[in-house]
Amino acid sequence: MKKTCSLCAGDGGVVILRTSSWRVVLAEDEPLHPCLVRVIAQKHLAEMTDLAPAERSECMALVFRMEETLRRILSPAKVNLASLGNMTPHLHWHIVPRQSDDPHFPGSIWAPPLRQTGVLSRPPGFEMALRQALENL
Amino acid sequence: MKKTCSLCAGDGGVVILRTSSWRVVLAEDEPLHPCLVRVIAQKHLAEMTDLAPAERSECMALVFRMEETLRRILSPAKVNLASLGNMTPHLHWHIVPRQSDDPHFPGSIWAPPLRQTGVLSRPPGFEMALRQALENL
Numbered sequence: 001m002k003k004t005c006s007l008c009a010g011d012g013g014v015v016i017l018r019t020s021s022w023r024v025v026l027a028e029d030e031p032l033h034p035c036l037v038r039v040i041a042q043k044h045l046a047e048m049t050d051l052a053p054a055e056r057s058e059c060m061a062l063v064f065r066m067e068e069t070l071r072r073i074l075s076p077a078k079v080n081l082a083s084l085g086n087m088t089p090h091l092h093w094h095i096v097p098r099q100s101d102d103p104h105f106p107g108s109i110w111a112p113p114l115r116q117t118g119v120l121s122r123p124p125g126f127e128m129a130l131r132q133a134l135e136n137l
Numbered sequence: 138m139k140k141t142c143s144l145c146a147g148d149g150g151v152v153i154l155r156t157s158s159w160r161v162v163l164a165e166d167e168p169l170h171p172c173l174v175r176v177i178a179q180k181h182l183a184e185m186t187d188l189a190p191a192e193r194s195e196c197m198a199l200v201f202r203m204e205e206t207l208r209r210i211l212s213p214a215k216v217n218l219a220s221l222g223n224m225t226p227h228l229h230w231h232i233v234p235r236q237s238d239d240p241h242f243p244g245s246i247w248a249p250p251l252r253q254t255g256v257l258s259r260p261p262g263f264e265m266a267l268r269q270a271l272e273n274l
Contacts, residue, residue: 108247
């Protein structure tokens, strides 16, 4: 735990699942991408290769389960997966469902938006569907 | 194979490793990030969850081996991992070693550059070191 790290100090979103090693959260700080999900390490470490191979697999299983779930619920044009952490070097993955008319498409969501329209809204029961998808992992 | 897809039509960089399912390439089209490595599916498919779990693991093993190698050779401030594919929906991972004074840091490399200085140069023997790291996988 690092006091100056926002992902040590807070959850980084609405917690959907919490295990001893990981938490899955629904982002609350991405108004243009409200269906963005994050998989966040509980420990403060920076890189995937700071983890043992079995821990990396555990992490990616959560990432892929979320990708699968977002595809099923939203039928996005594309899913973006990214572990960047340049500003917050605490291991976290972004799982981002994209639509062809969303504010950044076909650019990355870390570039300036191209339009303010086409925000992918959360369908009814979205949070519950994510929770259910993680129940049987 | 899709005729209109640039990653079906070409390698997408200097090929470091080629297997029946994957190729690892050193990017030739990223002048601000010349040490960027890509892991690219040989088949034309878009998402990680289009693959069977064992194939996903094979892919991530290459991604993590490259992350490990770039860390060892370059001691970057951070490594960025991303599978976006909004413009080229043919599964490929970017493994991007970052330095704290590189042209985009701490932003993503898909945002406008913040400066033109600090380009991470390829050290002598870089390509050979990548090849060697993949020999014993």
